[in-house]
Amino acid sequence: MSAVPGCVLCEGPGGRLVFEGAKLRVIHAQEAGFPAFYRVVWTAHAPEFSDLDTADRVLCMEAVAVVEQCLREHLQPAKINLAALGNMVAHLHWHVIARFADDSHFPGSVWAGAQRERDAVREAQVAARLPAAEAAMIERLGRMGGQGN
Amino acid sequence: MSAVPGCVLCEGPGGRLVFEGAKLRVIHAQEAGFPAFYRVVWTAHAPEFSDLDTADRVLCMEAVAVVEQCLREHLQPAKINLAALGNMVAHLHWHVIARFADDSHFPGSVWAGAQRERDAVREAQVAARLPAAEAAMIERLGRMGGQGN
Numbered sequence: 001m002s003a004v005p006g007c008v009l010c011e012g013p014g015g016r017l018v019f020e021g022a023k024l025r026v027i028h029a030q031e032a033g034f035p036a037f038y039r040v041v042w043t044a045h046a047p048e049f050s051d052l053d054t055a056d057r058v059l060c061m062e063a064v065a066v067v068e069q070c071l072r073e074h075l076q077p078a079k080i081n082l083a084a085l086g087n088m089v090a091h092l093h094w095h096v097i098a099r100f101a102d103d104s105h106f107p108g109s110v111w112a113g114a115q116r117e118r119d120a121v122r123e124a125q126v127a128a129r130l131p132a133a134e135a136a137m138i139e140r141l142g143r144m145g146g147q148g149n
Numbered sequence: 150m151s152a153v154p155g156c157v158l159c160e161g162p163g164g165r166l167v168f169e170g171a172k173l174r175v176i177h178a179q180e181a182g183f184p185a186f187y188r189v190v191w192t193a194h195a196p197e198f199s200d201l202d203t204a205d206r207v208l209c210m211e212a213v214a215v216v217e218q219c220l221r222e223h224l225q226p227a228k229i230n231l232a233a234l235g236n237m238v239a240h241l242h243w244h245v246i247a248r249f250a251d252d253s254h255f256p257g258s259v260w261a262g263a264q265r266e267r268d269a270v271r272e273a274q275v276a277a278r279l280p281a282a283e284a285a286m287i288e289r290l291g292r293m294g295g296q297g298n
Contacts, residue, residue, distance in 0.1 A: 079239060085232070085258055
């Protein structure tokens with residue numbers, strides 16, 4: 001599907017671009033309180049996951065798994081959260097969020113209310129490890145071959 | 150991985166069982182306010198999506214796509230929401246939720262605060278169409294072959 005006027009994910013990257021392939025990109029979402037919040041954005045405007053054919057769904061989720069694995073290896077989070085909601089921006093994007101036991105919302109979702117104050121020192125510690133995690137993402141996504149890159 | 154004592158998704162179905170295959174099951178989650186809330190639960194105790202190998206990830210997400218497609222075809226929701234969070238129950242389960250423009254939380258996530266009152270009449274209308282959606286899920290998941298069923 002071609003770009004849809006007014007769709008923020010058709011008209012711009014939607015965050016700091018980490019990786020851009022032929023069919024998808026990875027962005028750092030820059031969401032306050034969640035330093036390790038990434039999104040895998042499908043390039044074409046598809047509202048729902050099942051709008052993709054099987055091969056594209058596999059490619060998309062393998063990219064999600066790569067981002068997840070790199071965050072796990074470099075940040076040792078308490079949990080990874082994955083979600084494709086799209087209620088406000090109905091252009092397929094997967095949230096991939098490394099969650100920590102001391103983050104402001106854990107164990108609630110990032111969309112629920114805060115359970116404690118943010119910890120700027122901890123957030124900075126996480127942020128300091130993102131360049132290495134992103135280098136690993138770029139390397140592995142680039143190896144996915146003629147589909148992702 | 151074998152069953153983990155104390156894990157509610159190792160020890161029970163976690164909702165009303167709709168489909169049970171060799172490696173995964175589909176349950177109706179019975180969450181108040183969201184009549185079309187399903188979960189694809191991986192049978193083995195795996196905390197994270199990337200704990201599965203590629204073939205199992207494909208199987209898992211194809212089951213998610215089947216549930217999504219059946220909900221779309223039978224309910225015509227405003228949006229499907231997909232999520233694997235697991236902060237409280239770290240046993241891989243995918244939420245597959247049909248959302249409607251007039252549900253209590255739309256366009257917020259089901260984990261955020263309510264935006265309006267629940268509409269019992271609308272919820273009953275959605276619920277009345279679930280048996281047909283579930284029959285379609287069972288039929289298609291059963292056809293996924295020697296992996297899902």
